[in-house]
Amino acid sequence: xxxxxxxxxxxxxxxxxxxxxxxxxxxxxxxxxxxxxxxxxxxxxxxxxxxxxxxxxxxxxxxxxxxxxxxxxxxxxxxxxxxxxxxxxxxxxxxxxxxxxxxxxxxxxxxxxxxxxxxxxxxxxxxxxxxxxxxxxxxxxxxxxxxxxxxxxxxxxxxxxxxxxxxxxxxxxxxxxxxxxxxxxxxxxxxxxxxxxxxxxxxxxxxxxxxxxxxxxxxxxxxxxxxxxxxxxxxxxxxxxxxxxxxxxxxxxxxxxxxxxxxxxxxxxxxxxxxxxxxxxxxxxxxxxxxxxxxxxxxxxxxxxxxxxxxxxxxxxxxxxxxxxxxxxxxxxxxxxxxxxxxxxxxxxxxxxxxxxxxxxxxxxxxxxxxxxxxxxxxxxxxxxxxxxxxxxxxxxxxxxxxxxxxxxxxxxxxxxxxxxxxxxxxxxxxxxxxxxxxxxxxxxxxxxxxxxxxxxxxxxxxxxxxxxxxxxxxxxxxxxx
Amino acid sequence: xxxxxxxxxxxxxxxxxxxxxxxxxxxxxxxxxxxxxxxxxxxxxxxxxxxxxxxxxxxxxxxxxxxxxxxxxxxxxxxxxxxxxxxxxxxxxxxxxxxxxxxxxxxxxxxxxxxxxxxxxxxxxxxxxxxxxxxxxxxxxxxxxxxxxxxxxxxxxxxxxxxxxxxxxxxxxxxxxxxxxxxxxxxxxxxxxxxxxxxxxxxxxxxxxxxx
Numbered sequence: 075x076x077x078x079x080x081x082x083x084x085x086x087x088x089x090x091x092x093x094x095x096x097x098x099x100x101x102x103x104x105x106x107x108x109x110x111x112x113x114x115x116x117x118x119x120x121x122x123x124x125x126x127x128x129x130x131x132x133x134x135x136x137x138x139x140x141x142x143x144x145x146x147x148x149x150x151x152x153x154x155x156x157x158x159x160x161x162x163x164x165x166x167x168x169x170x171x172x173x174x175x176x177x178x179x180x181x182x183x184x185x186x187x188x189x190x191x192x193x194x195x196x197x198x199x200x201x202x203x204x205x206x207x208x209x210x211x212x213x214x215x216x217x218x219x220x221x222x223x224x225x226x227x228x229x230x231x232x233x234x235x236x237x238x239x240x241x242x243x244x245x246x247x248x249x250x251x252x253x254x255x256x257x258x259x260x261x262x263x264x265x266x267x268x269x270x271x272x273x274x275x276x277x278x279x280x281x282x283x284x285x286x287x288x289x290x291x292x293x294x295x296x297x298x299x300x301x302x303x304x305x306x307x308x309x310x311x312x313x314x315x316x317x318x319x320x321x322x323x324x325x326x327x328x329x330x331x332x333x334x335x336x337x338x339x340x341x342x343x344x345x346x347x348x349x350x351x352x353x354x355x356x357x358x359x360x361x362x363x364x365x366x367x368x369x370x371x372x373x374x375x376x377x378x379x380x381x382x383x384x385x386x387x388x389x390x391x392x393x394x395x396x397x398x399x400x401x402x403x404x405x406x407x408x409x410x411x412x413x414x415x416x417x418x419x420x421x422x423x424x425x426x427x428x429x430x431x432x433x434x435x436x437x438x439x440x441x442x443x444x445x446x447x448x449x450x451x452x453x454x455x456x457x458x459x460x461x462x463x464x465x466x467x468x469x470x471x472x473x474x475x476x477x478x479x480x481x482x483x484x485x486x487x488x489x490x491x492x493x494x495x496x497x498x499x500x501x502x503x504x505x506x507x508x509x510x511x512x513x514x515x516x517x518x519x520x521x522x523x524x525x526x527x528x529x530x531x532x533x534x535x536x537x538x539x540x541x542x543x544x545x546x547x548x549x550x551x552x553x554x555x556x
Numbered sequence: 557x558x559x560x561x562x563x564x565x566x567x568x569x570x571x572x573x574x575x576x577x578x579x580x581x582x583x584x585x586x587x588x589x590x591x592x593x594x595x596x597x598x599x600x601x602x603x604x605x606x607x608x609x610x611x612x613x614x615x616x617x618x619x620x621x622x623x624x625x626x627x628x629x630x631x632x633x634x635x636x637x638x639x640x641x642x643x644x645x646x647x648x649x650x651x652x653x654x655x656x657x658x659x660x661x662x663x664x665x666x667x668x669x670x671x672x673x674x675x676x677x678x679x680x681x682x683x684x685x686x687x688x689x690x691x692x693x694x695x696x697x698x699x700x701x702x703x704x705x706x707x708x709x710x711x712x713x714x715x716x717x718x719x720x721x722x723x724x725x726x727x728x729x730x731x732x733x734x735x736x737x738x739x740x741x742x743x744x745x746x747x748x749x750x751x752x753x754x755x756x757x758x759x760x761x762x763x764x765x766x767x768x
Contacts, residue, residue, distance in 0.1 A: 225709060249706055
């Protein structure tokens with residue numbers, strides 16, 4: 075019997091110590107007490123006025139005890155069910171899931187190689203790929219339905235496009251509170267009613283403040299609706315270090331956390347127990363081109379640190395990975411996507427989104443989604459860590475094979491080699507074979523696989539009656555906004 | 557006074573020092589237009605060139621732009637309307653429904669640095685507010701931005717409102733924002749599109765030079 079053993083069942087990675095997290099937490103409390111935030115929503119201001127918060131016009135300052143109290147009420151587990159009826163998305167501490175990002179206005183056209191506006195069909199195609207590829211656990215729209223009849227109701231149409239192609243759980247953006255209510259109604263139809271939806275939510279509502287410390291009307295509307303219906307939601311600050319947040323990562327994390335905690339208090343005032351998820355796309359403003367960088371190494375570092383903070387607070391975390399600033403799927407894209415995918419995974423964030431994002435969050439690419447599938451597989455293989463039980467130490471086997479033996483034909487190899495990562499796109503062939511097979515590059519293989527999946531994969535179709543009912547909600551919204 | 561010292565101080569982004577130098581220059585009876593044309597503008601030109609060459613970055617460029625703006629606040633009332641380099645007045649704002657303002661603010665600072673009297677009307681501005689501001693300030697340049705695809709069409713509405721008010725020809729309209737493209741700018745009848753805050757000033761300058 076061995077005593078006092080520590081076995082690492084996975085690899086371990088952490089950026090911040092507990093003491094550093096405390097420093098950041100206290101600083102964020104100080105920000106909310108001293109600097110406060112702006113709220114542009116009457117009901118929210120009323121809720122704050124009726125509390126111990128100090129409200130002057132749109133400016134709200136919050137004493138720390140309100141935040142500490144509110145933090146006690148957030149759920150530590152949220153489970154989503156896709157329209158495939160599988161409760162597949164377990165959002166809970168140290169469980170990592172991957173998904174796409176959403177609403178990219180442009181798309182890399184696979185035929186012309188040019189950039190163009192994203193359409194409904196592009197979103198459905200992305201949905202199909204995410205449904206087909208096993209490492210994607212949830213779906214965000216990837217692109218935005220630029221051909222929707224009215225930008226003010228695009229979200230309902232986008233949800234339709236997503237549902238047509240994908241049966242997995244989702245994260246949805248919405249135009250405003252009214253839009254989110256329609257999406258929720260559509261979700262309830264899919265899940266079989268409001269009560270079923272409550273136990274088996276289909277999606278999480280994506281909501282974001284505007285850094286620094288601004289909460290616009292539509293964002294607050296959505297938060298309050300989510301709180302009212304206990305709809306899972308995430309509040310995701312997108313600070314750009316050096317422009318809308320301090321140029322230091324620590325300062326950005328403080329401000330980002332303060333922005334999150336403002337929502338934590340607001341949802342608590344509205345309705346304790348709101349399934350609110352912490353978030354953050356914490357990165358920098360490139361000082362040469364004034365772009366919000368999705369490929370900067372600082373994004374990986376700040377995101378991993380933010381995940382450390384979320385665990386310390388017992389909040390669930392929506393993080394970022396698999397994204398790049400590169401305009402096309404090239405060497406830069408591979409390097410950046412791999413780096414932020416890898417560290418977001420190691421950090422143990424619960425939902426890692428923006429996988430496949432191109433051109434600092436403006437360009438969609440189906441091929442990027444497919445290439446990331448391979449990279450997610452590689453990352454997961456690393457995260458498995460190393461099993462050191464007797465079978466895996468293989469002492470008996472080494473003795474049996476002996477010096478000068480071979481392992482290829484042993485039963486042990488036959489049993490265990492399947493634990494390895496099996497590449498689908500990586501080429502490990504020898505030179506002559508590679509040449510005979512057409513000297514293909516990674517991008518050639520990615521393109522072929524993308525086309526193959528689009529040609530052959532058929533997602534479980536949406537029930538026709540359900541589809542009609544969903545469309546009615548979208549049409550009614552169009553009529554209201556015409 | 558050696559006006560090239562003014563250029564150097566501007567490039568270094570030392571706002572207080574620059575303002576003092578400009579005030580002293582005026583006290584020494586140097587023509588304000590000369591201070592502008594031989595001191596400040598060559599300084600900003602050098603900043604622009606250094607930036608393009610990758611020798612200066614946004615925080616440094618904006619410090620110079622801020623220094624320029626503070627000195628221009630003092631110098632502008634002393635300039636004659638037809639002084640070369642008196643670029644005019646710009647209205648800039650974010651359209652209704654959009655509270656994102658970092659890109660617009662960066663652009664505003666760059667235009668201030670180029671010698672414009674920039675009136676930043678802020679975020680979430682209605683079509684009427686844009687039209688009223690253009691009228692009130694008799695500006696010759698209007699800048700608009702939108703970050704959201706949902707608010708992007710509002711920029712076209714503002715342009716239509718300018719037409720209805722009969723003042724469309726008074727202003728050059730430049731637009732920007734992450735989802736905005738040159739093609740979109742053409743569609744809604746804007747004169748200019750800038751892909752980022754940094755290039756906006758050059759694009760405007762080139763357009764106005766060709767126009768005149």
